[in-house]
Amino acid sequence: MSEAQHQETFELAALRQRFVSMFSVARRAAAERQFDRVGPALAERLAAVYGGTAGFGEWMATVYEDLGRLAATRSAALVALDQQRALQPDWFLRQHMVGYSAYVDRFGGTLAGVGERIDHLRALGVDYLHLLPFLQARQGESDGGFAVSSFEHVEPALGTMDDLETLASQLQEAGISLCADLVLNHVADDHPWAQAAAAGDAAMRQFFHVFPDRILPDAYEATVGEVFPQAAPGNFSQVPAMGGWVWTTFYPFQWDLNYAHPPVFAAIAHALLQLANRGVKVFRLDSAPFLWKRLGTLCINQPEVHQILAALRACVELVAPGVLLKAEAIVPTEQVSAYFGRDELRGRECQLAYHSGLMASAWAALAEGHAGLPKQLLADTPPPPEACGWVTYVRCHDDIVWGVLRPLAEAAGEDFSRRIGAAAAYLEGRTPGSFARGAAFQTLDGEGVHGSNGMAAALVGLPEHMLDDIQPAALRRYVLLYALAFWVGAVPLIYMGDELGQYSNTDPADAGRVALDGRWLQRPALSTEALAALSSGRGVPAATFAALTALVAARRHQHWPSASKxxxxxxxxxxxxxxxxxxxxxxxxxxxxxxxxxxxxxxxxxxxxxxxxxxxxxxxxxxxxxxxxxxxxxxxxxxxx
Structure with a gap:
C-alpha cells in the first residue's frame, strides 16, 4: 500500500469515528454499517468540490460529526420508515404515487388547517403532498415565500415547527409523504447570515458573493441571463451595508449563497436534515442549477452543481435514507436529465426531477393544434436511471417557462420567438378565436416571449363561473393534459384548485399581488364555494374532480414500468x-x-x-x-x- 493509500485509509477511519461517536453504544454497529455504505462516497464528493480548500480535512471531520449527531437523534419511527424504504428503493416508482401541490395559507390557512384537509386529499387519491414555502419568509416582498429568513422557524402566521411535526405525522398515518421546498441558491436579506454579513461579520460575509465595484459584475452580466427581466433586471444589487454589489439572481432581496465556501454547503445540509428529522419525506431543491458561478458562462448547470447535489444526496443517505430529493431545474430536458446524475454520478443525485419540457410542450401543442413538440420532446427524453423518475404536471405556482422549448424549436430549424410566441399569444387570449384566457409574464416587449400565467381551467376554456354550463370540448382539453402528465410521470402532480376547476385568481384582496407578480393569477385560495359544489355533485368542480379520480384509478389498475423509455x-x-x-x-x-x-x-x-x-x-x-x-x-x- 502506497503512502497516499495509507493516508486515505487513516482519514476515512477518522471520519468514521467522528460519525459513529455520536451514537449510543447500542446503535454504533448499525451506524458503522451505514457509514461503510455511504461515508466514503460522501468524502469523495466533498473532495471533488472542496479538496483544495485550506483546512479541508478538519472541516470535513466537523461535517461528519454533525451528520452523526443528526442521525443519532432521528426518531425511532422515522428510522423504521427509512429501513422499510431501503428494502424497496424504487417504492415511489410503482405508479401509485399521485402528488398534490399547494400553498399552506391558500389551501388550509395554517399547517393545522392542512391537516383538516387530509380527507379531501385522500378522496382525490393523493399520497404525496408538496407544500410550497412555509418556512419563515422575509417581511414585505418575499417572492411567494422563496425569500427564506430562517430555516429554523415556520412562518408565524402558518404555525410552528411543532405543528409541522404534527402534520407530518398525520400525513404519514394517512399514507401521504410530505414534500417541502429547500431554497438552495439564496436566502433573504434579513436572514441571520445576511444580517451578520451586513453588520461586518467577516466569516458570514464569505457566505455571499460581494464585489467592491461593477468590474466583475459587468463581466458576468455579459453571459448571464435574467430570471425576471421586467421586475428585477440584472443579477447584482448595490447594498451599501456590504460596501459593494451583492449577487442577486432572482430579486434584490434574495442574496445568492457562495457555494465555493465550504461552510455554506455544511449549513444547507444541516438545514435540510433538521427538517427531515421533523418528518419531511421529500425535498424540492429550488433553484438548483444556479449554485456555482463561473466567469464567461451562463452560471447555470456547472459541473460543480452536480457534485454538490451528489454530496447532498450522500448526506441524506447517511442520515435519513428514506428521504427523496427532487430537482427544480426549469431548463431544457437534456439539461434536466443531468440532475439524476450522469457518468460516475448516474443515479446518485436527485431521485426525482420536474419534466418542465413536457408541460410546456403540451401547452404549446394545445395552442398549435398538433403534437409536433411533445412528440419530438418525448422521442429525445432518455429513460431515467434506476430508482429515479419524472415529476410531471399541468400547472404549478410558477409561469409556463417557454425557454425550455428553445432547443426543440431551433433543432427543427424554426424561429423560437415566432413559433413559441404564437403559442403563448394563443394561450393568453391574444389570438382571435382562442378558447384560452391566460396572461403574459415578464415579457419586455410585445414581440418577446418569456412566460405565461393562468390556472389550467382558464387556459383550456372552462367557464369562469363554476356553475355555468361546461363545454364538453373544454373538459376534454383539461383531461387531455392531465392524462398525458399521469401517463408519462412517475409522480404526477395536481395543482391546488385544479381538481375543482378553479379559474385564475380574481380576488380583489389579491389584486395588488397580481399587479406586482403576475404568477399570483395561479394562486387563488381553495374555494369553499367550489368545495360545496363538489359535495353536492354540481358544476365544474364535480366534473373535474370526477375526471381526475378516474385517471388515478386507471393509473393504479396495474403496474406500469415507470423507468422504461x-x-x-x-x-x-x-x-x-x-x-x-x-x-x-x-x-x-x-x-x-x-x-x-x-x-x-x-x-x-x-x-x-x-x-x-x-x-x-x-x-x-x-x-x-x-x-x-x-x-x-x-x-x-x-x-x-
Missing amino acids: VSVVAHPNPGLLIVQRGDETLGIFNFSASHAMVDLESLGVGTGWSDLFASGADVMTSRDLRKLQPWATLWRSRTHD
Whole structure:
C-alpha cells in the first residue's frame, strides 16, 4: 500500500469515528454499517468540490460529526420508515404515487388547517403532498415565500415547527409523504447570515458573493441571463451595508449563497436534515442549477452543481435514507436529465426531477393544434436511471417557462420567438378565436416571449363561473393534459384548485399581488364555494374532480414500468401523439380541434390490448377502429391472463 493509500485509509477511519461517536453504544454497529455504505462516497464528493480548500480535512471531520449527531437523534419511527424504504428503493416508482401541490395559507390557512384537509386529499387519491414555502419568509416582498429568513422557524402566521411535526405525522398515518421546498441558491436579506454579513461579520460575509465595484459584475452580466427581466433586471444589487454589489439572481432581496465556501454547503445540509428529522419525506431543491458561478458562462448547470447535489444526496443517505430529493431545474430536458446524475454520478443525485419540457410542450401543442413538440420532446427524453423518475404536471405556482422549448424549436430549424410566441399569444387570449384566457409574464416587449400565467381551467376554456354550463370540448382539453402528465410521470402532480376547476385568481384582496407578480393569477385560495359544489355533485368542480379520480384509478389498475423509455409510435396524423412505455401501456392523445380516425391494429404494437381509460374515444364498427373527438384521450393496457 502506497503512502497516499495509507493516508486515505487513516482519514476515512477518522471520519468514521467522528460519525459513529455520536451514537449510543447500542446503535454504533448499525451506524458503522451505514457509514461503510455511504461515508466514503460522501468524502469523495466533498473532495471533488472542496479538496483544495485550506483546512479541508478538519472541516470535513466537523461535517461528519454533525451528520452523526443528526442521525443519532432521528426518531425511532422515522428510522423504521427509512429501513422499510431501503428494502424497496424504487417504492415511489410503482405508479401509485399521485402528488398534490399547494400553498399552506391558500389551501388550509395554517399547517393545522392542512391537516383538516387530509380527507379531501385522500378522496382525490393523493399520497404525496408538496407544500410550497412555509418556512419563515422575509417581511414585505418575499417572492411567494422563496425569500427564506430562517430555516429554523415556520412562518408565524402558518404555525410552528411543532405543528409541522404534527402534520407530518398525520400525513404519514394517512399514507401521504410530505414534500417541502429547500431554497438552495439564496436566502433573504434579513436572514441571520445576511444580517451578520451586513453588520461586518467577516466569516458570514464569505457566505455571499460581494464585489467592491461593477468590474466583475459587468463581466458576468455579459453571459448571464435574467430570471425576471421586467421586475428585477440584472443579477447584482448595490447594498451599501456590504460596501459593494451583492449577487442577486432572482430579486434584490434574495442574496445568492457562495457555494465555493465550504461552510455554506455544511449549513444547507444541516438545514435540510433538521427538517427531515421533523418528518419531511421529500425535498424540492429550488433553484438548483444556479449554485456555482463561473466567469464567461451562463452560471447555470456547472459541473460543480452536480457534485454538490451528489454530496447532498450522500448526506441524506447517511442520515435519513428514506428521504427523496427532487430537482427544480426549469431548463431544457437534456439539461434536466443531468440532475439524476450522469457518468460516475448516474443515479446518485436527485431521485426525482420536474419534466418542465413536457408541460410546456403540451401547452404549446394545445395552442398549435398538433403534437409536433411533445412528440419530438418525448422521442429525445432518455429513460431515467434506476430508482429515479419524472415529476410531471399541468400547472404549478410558477409561469409556463417557454425557454425550455428553445432547443426543440431551433433543432427543427424554426424561429423560437415566432413559433413559441404564437403559442403563448394563443394561450393568453391574444389570438382571435382562442378558447384560452391566460396572461403574459415578464415579457419586455410585445414581440418577446418569456412566460405565461393562468390556472389550467382558464387556459383550456372552462367557464369562469363554476356553475355555468361546461363545454364538453373544454373538459376534454383539461383531461387531455392531465392524462398525458399521469401517463408519462412517475409522480404526477395536481395543482391546488385544479381538481375543482378553479379559474385564475380574481380576488380583489389579491389584486395588488397580481399587479406586482403576475404568477399570483395561479394562486387563488381553495374555494369553499367550489368545495360545496363538489359535495353536492354540481358544476365544474364535480366534473373535474370526477375526471381526475378516474385517471388515478386507471393509473393504479396495474403496474406500469415507470423507468422504461417512452417510445413514440409513428402515425400520419400530426394532431395525434401516440406513445408506448415498455410493452405494457399505450397512450393516444389528440391535440387537434378535429376528429381523427385511428386503426389500432395498424399501429404495429401487437395485439392483446384492452382499454384502460377513454375520454372522447368512440368505438366504431370494428373493435380496433376508433373515432377520436377533438382533444380526445385513450389509454390502453396489455391484457394478461
